[in-house]
Amino acid sequence: MYFIQHIESITHQDSFQKENLWSILKPLEADHALISPDYKTYIPAAALRRLSTILRMGIAASKACQEKVALEFDSISVGTGLGCLTDTEKFLVTINTVSGDILSPTAFIQSTHNTISGQISLDLKNHAYNMTHTQNAVSFEVALMDAMLCVDEGKKSVLAGAADEAIPFLDRLRGSLIETTHPFTSGATFAVISSDKNQSIAHIRACQVIFSGDNPEAAVSAFLKARQTELTDSDLILEAGEQFASFGAKHHHFLDYSGYYQSASAFALHLAHDWFLENPEAKNALIINNQETGKLGLTLVSRNEA
Incomplete structure (x- = not known):
């Protein structure tokens, strides 16, 4: 991990x-x-x-x-x-x-x-x-x-x-x-x-970059399926757009808080990490970086088990 x-x-x-x-x-x-x-x-x-x-x-x-x-x-x-x-x-x-x-x-x-x-x-x-x-x-x-x-x-x-x-x-x-x-x-x-847990509260389960993101929904579903999870299992979705705003989880447009710079998804990782401090019951946070058409960055962050 x-x-x-x-x-x-x-x-x-x-x-x-x-x-x-x-x-x-x-x-x-x-x-x-x-x-x-x-x-x-x-x-x-x-x-x-x-x-x-x-x-x-x-x-x-x-x-x-x-x-x-x-x-x-x-x-x-x-x-x-x-x-x-x-x-x-x-x-x-x-x-x-x-x-x-x-x-x-x-x-x-x-x-x-x-x-x-x-x-x-x-x-x-x-x-x-x-x-x-x-x-x-x-x-x-x-x-x-x-x-x-x-x-x-x-x-x-x-x-x-x-x-x-x-x-x-x-x-x-x-x-x-x-x-x-x-x-x-x-x-x-x-x-x-x-690789050492120490006192950390969260870990990165997976990260993937897709350079031919013509079908983002299918790409996100495949990414999560490979990790035995689904969109509905995400307690938080941090997205650079609004395409996934209706999938039932808490959704935030992270550019509203960071403004636009090309590596703003790094700030989204910080937001995902601190979400587990703010929400003790939350287990998974998904970052969908779709700032640029045709490119997709996906990061799955999860709370550490006790």
Whole structure:
């Protein structure tokens, strides 16, 4: 099994280091903003000045997870849909406007997608397996599947998470390359998973990515049937849309709480985990990530037996 030892999120909700997200959760309002922790607690001031929002979120959430578990991470798996957008934009603008001078490599180095996992490793002084996965809206699910494979291989403390950030340029892509009516937001969620139960309340039963999701209902039914369960057995369905809202279980559109960023399904995992704190009788939570047409990320989370 893949037990969730600890989980942290930095989002537009007041989610960081909260024991139960459902006690503070509310739909995003028009004046929403990223609620950042005191990054100086986790990042030296000299380094903090040169780090973009996505790197700050990733480092802070990862270090907060490390503080809550006994073992150092022996694997790190990170998903990101668009990577370090702030530094990518800065690098491209510099190329376009500066001529005849030697360009600083800093923005380029920090613009690559694997900068997030690399910076986490550097700050934690961690030399273990380190991997970045970028598959658009299912980046987190692929990173989580990799982390689960690491547990299967005998790793004892695996950090799995995802992060994405919003920049104003994304609004120019709305309706063409990005189809969403939700506000663009930033967010990072990281979880520690292990084969040891310890004091954890929930575990990940299964995670699957389907890249030809032409029939989502059939795909979800097959996914659950393979785990000897059905949609009606889900006490909670967290979905990026509304297609499964009428299947009898408690249903939430998780983008209403996270806003739109490509790895927002990682925040849905945090919501699923805390659902078991909020609802002592709940046994199963299903995350259906259907943010993008034709792609489907499915994660089944269950309460640990006593």
